[in-house]
Amino acid sequence: MFTVDERTRLQARLLDEAEKDDAIVGAAFTGSQATVCGDRWSDTDLVLAVRGDLESTAARWTQWLYDEFDAQHHWDLTSTPAIIRVFLLRQWLELDLTFAPETDFGPRGPQWHTIFGQSQTLEPFPAPDHNTLAGLIWHHTLHAWICLQRDRRWQAEHWISAIRDHVITLACLRLDHPTAYAKGAHLLPHEITAPLETTLVRILTTPELRRALTAVVSLATHELERADSQLASRLCPMLLSLLSA
Template sequence: MFTPEQRDRTRAQLLAHAEADDSITGLAYTGSLATGTGDRWSDTDIVLGVRGETGVADAVNRWTAWIHDEFGTRHHWDLRTVGAGLIRVFLLPGWVELDLTFAPESEFGARGPAWRTLFGTPHTQPPFPPPDRDTVIGFAWHHALHARICLERGRSWQAAHWINALRDQLITLACLRLDLPTAYSKGAHLLPDEVTAPLESTLVRSLTDPELRRALTATITATTMELDRSDPQLAARLGPMLTELT
C-alpha cells in the first residue's frame, strides 16, 4: 500500500495543478486532512471551485484525463453531491484514494466543520442535512421484517444481508441521537459501551437457520433498546411488533 510520502507528493501535485488552472477559482481540503485528525492511512479529500456555472463538466473531463495520465489511475467513479457539483473518486496505484469534488464557484464553501481553504474565496453554504430520523427508523423495521421473511423462505444469504443492514441502521440512529457523525459509521467508534456492547452478539457467525434467528433476535433487541432511547412513544408502538419477528 501507499506510503505517507507518496500520498503527500500526490497532494502537492494536485495543488500545483489547480493553481496553474485558470478555470479553478479555489481549492480546499475537507475530511481529516482539513481537521488535522488524519493518520498514516487517511485518503485525500479536495474540493475545487470551478469558474462559471456551466464549467463543471469541462473541468471534470480535463482533470480526469490529466489524473489518469499523471498518476496511472486504475479506476474512477462518481458520487452525486448537493447542488450542481460532482464528486469523482479515483483509485491510484498503491491504493491511494482521491476524492475530488468539483463545485461551481458559487457553491465553493464549507458545508460542515471539516474545511480548510488553501486558496480562493469560500462562499457561505447551507450545511449537509443529517439523515431523516423517521427514514432511518423506517429502514430499521423494514430490514427486520425482510430478514424474518427470508428466514421463512430459507434464503440464508439474503437473511444475513438484512440482519447486517438492520445493524447499520441501528448505529446510524444512535449516532443521530448523540449528535455524532452518521455517514459510513464514522461515529460508531465514539458510541458509548451501552450501545456497542450488545452489538457484538448481533454478528452473524454462520448461515445455519438457528444462528441466523439468534442474530436477528439480538439485533432486534438492540434496535428496540435504541428506539426506546430515541423515541419512547414510538418504541411503545413498534417494540411489540418487532418482538413478534424474533
C-alpha cells in the same frame, strides 16, 4: 501501500495544477486532511471550485490524473450539483476530487480548509432523520423475517447486517458522534458496542440467523425508545411479535 511523502507530493501537485487552471477559482481540503485528525492512512479529499462547465473540467482533470499519476480506476458519487470523482492511484493512494460550481464552493461541515478562492456560506449537511431510520429498521426486520420463511439465508443476513448499521447510526446520532459510514462507532461506549457483537451472524444456518435477528431487533427497540418513545410504543410490540410468530 503509499507513503506520507507520496501523498504530500500528490497534494502539492494537485494544488499547483489548480492554481494554473483558469477554470479553477478555488480549492479546499476536506475530510481528515482538513483537520488535525488525519493520520498516516488518510486519503486526500480536495474540492475544486469551477467557473464554467463542470463536465468538461472534470473530464480534463480525469485524463490528466491518468496521464500524470497512472490512475488505475475512477467512479462517481452522486452529489448534485457537484461531481465527486473517486480515483485509485498506484500504491493504494485514494483521491476524492470534487468539482463544485463556484456558487456551491464552501463548507457544509467542520472538516474544511480553504487553500485559495472565496468560499460561500452554505447550509450544513442534514443529520440523519430519526423517523427514516425507524422506518428502515422495521422494513429490514420484516424482510429479514420473510427471507427466513423463504429459506433465503444470504439475503436474510444482508438485512440483519443492515439493521445493525442503522442501530449504530441511531446511537451515534443520540450521542452526537459522526454518523456516516460508522465513523463514530469506535467512540460509542462499551455498554453499546458489546451487545452489538451478539448480532453478528456466525454461521449461515436458519437457527443462527433467527438468533442474530432477535438480538439486533432487541437492541434496535432500545435505541428507538430513546429516540422517540411514542413511535417506539407503536413499533416495538409489532417488531417483537413478528419475531415470535
